[in-house]
Amino acid sequence: MRALIAAATGLAVALALVLAITAMGLPDGRTSPKPLLTTVPAHP
Amino acid sequence: MRRKAGLVLLALAVFFAALSPLLRWYAFPRLAKVPPNQYQDMVLEAKGATLLDYGTMQARKVSKVTIVQTLKGNVEASKKVERTAGRDVVVWDGLSYVQGPDGKTVSEIPERYIFDAHSQEPVHATGEMVDGDPVRRDGIEFKWPFLTEKRDYEYFDAQARATSPIRYQGTQNFRGLTVYYFEQTVPWTKVPFPKSLPVEGITPESVAKTGTTRWYTTVRKFWVEPVTGAPVYGEEIHKEELRGGTLLGGRDRVTAFAGHVKMREDYIEHTVSLVKQNRTVVLLLTSYLPWGFLSLGILLLVLSLYLEARDRRPGRSAPANAAEPEPVSA
Structure with missing residues (x-):
């Protein structure tokens, strides 16, 4: 019974961690202030 | 004490083993963008x-x-x-x-x-x-x-x-x-x-x-x-x-x-x-962590089973200072 509880705890924590990370997602950031280029850049 | 360690290892084994497919097939498609x-x-x-x-x-x-x-x-x-x-x-x-x-x-x-x-x-x-x-x-x-x-x-x-x-x-x-x-x-x-x-x-x-x-x-x-x-x-x-x-x-x-x-x-x-x-x-996300976590999970599971088996071995569970049985006289 104790082993079952330990396994269930491990599974629940893994699920919670992955759900939390994916729910947070990645920040969108802001549109770059750099212009669309009409000159040839010297380097990348 | 050893029994407690075995249970903790089992919980960690399930945690890492579960994390492996969750990362690859749940988190990756949602995080990769x-x-x-x-x-x-x-x-x-x-x-x-x-x-x-x-x-x-x-x-x-x-x-x-x-x-x-x-x-x-x-x-x-x-x-x-x-x-x-x-x-x-x-x-x-x-x-x-x-x-x-x-x-x-x-x-x-x-x-x-x-x-x-x-x-x-x-x-x-x-x-x-x-x-x-x-x-x-x-x-x-x-x-x-x-x-x-x-x-x-x-x-x-x-x-x-x-x-x-x-x-x-x-x-x-x-x-x-x-x-x-x-x-x-x-x-x-x-x-x-x-x-x-x-x-x-x-x-x-x-x-x-x-x-x-x-x-x-x-x-x-x-x-x-x-x-x-x-x-x-x-x-x-x-x-x-x-x-x-x-x-x-x-x-x-x-x-x-x-x-x-x-x-x-x-x-x-x-x-x-x-x-x-x-x-x-x-x-x-697609390979290194899922395979690493799966291997770690298996390793921890083996370790927890080993501890459990050692705990149950006859003679090891008996108290070390158990009293000698008294001789029976007719």
């Missing part, structure tokens, strides 16, 4: 190209034609489209700027490409356009999906405003990276004139009145890193002609542009280095 604020530029060159001089209407050989391609993620526009599309969307505002050998503008073609941030499938929304003309993309453009497959894809051609297959032609090695080579041939197709032409006073409308039309063909080649879906190198064998009408002075056709367009060396190096970094991040 093109950021909506990405900004990138690319310089391509066609050395020894043929270019039309719109002043004399004669084609001439030039030392070099340069194409500067900029893609800029429009975060505000992507949020607006996301509200109706109900999924993560990227809006790229792009500009293909073509410059002649004298530094003068040959053409400028803006476009707006809207696509799903995870799958790179096109998303249709108001504002999707090429050179101001509303278009409907039914294929990818610029970037392949993450975990690109060895198959043909539908690819949108901005000049023809049409989608057609781009063929998978094999796996190659490009500067230490395994890449998939794709090729698309666009046959001679009548295409619109750019809205911005290199001679003042000449507009697409005034050219249309002369009856002259613009035709184009290209062989498009991409070397795509399959984990990230990012092209690390590209080439185009590109030809454009003006045909018919009064503008050509009795000639049947005249070459407007012909050249073998290739990425500039410094941009190739930069792209390869960037893709190598991004590839490691994607592999972390």
Whole structure:
């Protein structure tokens, strides 16, 4: 019974961690202030 | 105490073993996406190209034609489209700027490409356009999906405003990276004139009145890193002609542009280095971490079973200082 509880705890924590990370997602950031280029850049 | 350690190890074993498939099949498809604020530029060159001089209407050989391609993620526009599309969307505002050998503008073609941030499938929304003309993309453009497959894809051609297959032609090695080579041939197709032409006073409308039309063909080649879906190198064998009408002075056709367009060396190096970094991040979620966690889970499970077995071994569980049994006397 104790082993079952330990396994269930491990599974629940893994699920919670992955759900939390994916729910947070990645920040969108802001549109770059750099212009669309009409000159040839010297380097990348 | 040993029994408690065994249970903790079992919990950790299940935790890591469960984390492995969850990362690969739940987290990765949700976390891997093109950021909506990405900004990138690319310089391509066609050395020894043929270019039309719109002043004399004669084609001439030039030392070099340069194409500067900029893609800029429009975060505000992507949020607006996301509200109706109900999924993560990227809006790229792009500009293909073509410059002649004298530094003068040959053409400028803006476009707006809207696509799903995870799958790179096109998303249709108001504002999707090429050179101001509303278009409907039914294929990818610029970037392949993450975990690109060895198959043909539908690819949108901005000049023809049409989608057609781009063929998978094999796996190659490009500067230490395994890449998939794709090729698309666009046959001679009548295409619109750019809205911005290199001679003042000449507009697409005034050219249309002369009856002259613009035709184009290209062989498009991409070397795509399959984990990230990012092209690390590209080439185009590109030809454009003006045909018919009064503008050509009795000639049947005249070459407007012909050249073998290739990425500039410094941009190739930069792209390869960037893709190598991004590839490691994607592999972390699809391979390194899932396999690492699974191995760790199995190891911890074995360890916990070993502790449990040792705990249950006869003689080990009995107290060490147990009293000797008293002799029984009759």
